[in-house]
Amino acid sequence: MKFRELGLSKDLLTAVEKAGFTEATPIQSDTIPLILEGHDVLGQAQTGTGKTAAFSLPILDKIDLDDPNVQALVVSPTRELAIQTQREMNRFGRVEGAKVQAVYGGADIRQQIRNLKKHPQVVVGTPGRILDHINRRTLKLGNVKFLVLDEADDMLDMGFLDDIESIIKALPTERQTLLFSATMPDKIKRVGVQFMHQPKQVKIKAKELTTDLVDQFYVRSKEAEKFDLMTRFFDVQAPKVTIVFCRTKRRVDEVSRGLIACGYPAAGLHGDLTQKRRSQIMREFRDGKISILVATDVAARGIDVSGVTHVYNYDIPQDPESYVHRIGRTGRAGKHGVSLTFVEPNEKDYLREVEKLTKVRMLPLKPPSENEALSGQLSEVKNELGDLIQKTDMDKFSDTADELLEKYSAKELVSVLLSKMTRSQVKVRITPERPLPNKKRRFSHGRRYNGHGGGGRNNRNSNGGSRRYNGRNGGNRRNDRNHGRSDDRRNNSHRNSNGGGKSFTIKQRD
Numbered sequence: 001m002k003f004r005e006l007g008l009s010k011d012l013l014t015a016v017e018k019a020g021f022t023e024a025t026p027i028q029s030d031t032i033p034l035i036l037e038g039h040d041v042l043g044q045a046q047t048g049t050g051k052t053a054a055f056s057l058p059i060l061d062k063i064d065l066d067d068p069n070v071q072a073l074v075v076s077p078t079r080e081l082a083i084q085t086q087r088e089m090n091r092f093g094r095v096e097g098a099k100v101q102a103v104y105g106g107a108d109i110r111q112q113i114r115n116l117k118k119h120p121q122v123v124v125g126t127p128g129r130i131l132d133h134i135n136r137r138t139l140k141l142g143n144v145k146f147l148v149l150d151e152a153d154d155m156l157d158m159g160f161l162d163d164i165e166s167i168i169k170a171l172p173t174e175r176q177t178l179l180f181s182a183t184m185p186d187k188i189k190r191v192g193v194q195f196m197h198q199p200k201q202v203k204i205k206a207k208e209l210t211t212d213l214v215d216q217f218y219v220r221s222k223e224a225e226k227f228d229l230m231t232r233f234f235d236v237q238a239p240k241v242t243i244v245f246c247r248t249k250r251r252v253d254e255v256s257r258g259l260i261a262c263g264y265p266a267a268g269l270h271g272d273l274t275q276k277r278r279s280q281i282m283r284e285f286r287d288g289k290i291s292i293l294v295a296t297d298v299a300a301r302g303i304d305v306s307g308v309t310h311v312y313n314y315d316i317p318q319d320p321e322s323y324v325h326r327i328g329r330t331g332r333a334g335k336h337g338v339s340l341t342f343v344e345p346n347e348k349d350y351l352r353e354v355e356k357l358t359k360v361r362m363l364p365l366k367p368p369s370e371n372e373a374l375s376g377q378l379s380e381v382k383n384e385l386g387d388l389i390q391k392t393d394m395d396k397f398s399d400t401a402d403e404l405l406e407k408y409s410a411k412e413l414v415s416v417l418l419s420k421m422t423r424s425q426v427k428v429r430i431t432p433e434r435p436l437p438n439k440k441r442r443f444s445h446g447r448r449y450n451g452h453g454g455g456g457r458n459n460r461n462s463n464g465g466s467r468r469y470n471g472r473n474g475g476n477r478r479n480d481r482n483h484g485r486s487d488d489r490r491n492n493s494h495r496n497s498n499g500g501g502k503s504f505t506i507k508q509r510d
Helices: 010-018 026-036 051-062 079-093 109-116 127-136 152-157 161-169 186-195 223-237 249-261 275-287 320-327 345-358 370-391 394-407 410-421
Strands: 041-044 072-075 100-103 122-125 146-149 176-181 200-203 214-220 242-245 266-269 292-295 310-313 337-343 363-366 427-429 503-505
Touching: 010 051, 010 079, 026 041, 026 051, 026 200, 041 051, 041 186, 051 079, 051 146, 051 176, 072 079, 072 127, 072 161, 079 100, 079 122, 079 275, 100 109, 100 127, 109 127, 122 127, 127 161, 152 161, 152 176, 152 186, 161 186, 176 186, 214 345, 223 249, 223 310, 223 337, 223 370, 223 427, 249 266, 249 292, 266 275, 310 320, 320 337, 320 345, 337 345, 370 410, 394 410
Parallel strands: 041 176, 041 200, 072 122, 072 146, 100 122, 146 176, 214 337, 214 363, 242 292, 242 310, 266 292, 310 337, 427 503
Antiparallel strands: none
């Protein structure tokens, strides 16, 4: 269905066309008319399906631009998602002149207060900071007509239910409530019954959410082997834009510092970093200065970076829904993506639960050897040398080059150059994490989950042992609560160009 058929205003349609959109996604075409008609909505939608526009466009259509009061409140579980939502709503609302303000922890509250005094019609924020402003009386919600609970399953998992209830008490009873969730378990439905008025439920069919553009693989690995194997895959697959998911903040710190020590352009992202540092990392990731982002599940929510080619699950997620969120970061906008999950011997049951949920049998992948990884690096270096030769003023160095050629053979000189240009063989030891419970259990207890990121492509070969993959292009959330303490843990940037088997032990700072 085209956006022009949904009953939106001319200004919003202009903004949508400027953003490059013409066709509405299923969640948008099903949800927008219901909101415009005044219904409460329970929407089941996965990351990457366009749910932000699904609630943003009708809200922007219905707010009164001449009313200086806050008329819509969007509650998000993380700072990143709040920032992304504000950015999207500003993009759509710019033509008609709507004002959207974000409030979240880790940022200067005085600046937020000044911005709230500019009378935004829409406020997007995390639960803790919204409550802070309510208690300070700097955010007045007596005229709110729309409440959006975004990623509601995440907010409940992170323990935000009490905060949400406190926020709702500050709102008028006469309002539209819109709740979006990746899953629709009983606890979410109870929230709907408690806070919503005869909500309409929108559930996107699995076939509309899955994608066959993501090739999904798994690698059998012991805990101590994962880092080394992952870097070998980096060298062979040469991913352009990569997200590495880890289960804990400590592991994010250690893995990202280890990658930097080995010469990879990486950074770690989690909830304990200051907002300034998080914003800097995301800016560098979007600009291509960092090509590998190591993150926890919660910190990665709200990341909106186009062109992610590879997702590596350094730790298999404890619940299969998180897996679907993770791989939904790639294979977007018709582009191909690759997902690779490291599975320890005691995690086979977790792998099977993921496969049951996604209805896709992951293909086993044989890790590259050290020689194959080196060949991958050398192939990259050869391309770099070709570019450098075109850009270098040879006359400056010709005399010294002649002297070196008299003393050494060309082969010796080129070998030294290649050694310097390839990444160091630093041995990185990552602190072991407590293993997942080694018992057979069902994560979803019979729930059926329809998520983005599954796919039919991998169904074509579920038997037949391990494959070797050397193609370049194709082939606890509770601990990350975002309005707690924060510090700026900077990554140690040690680039060692010729390590020769040196040992580098990564340990968490005290």
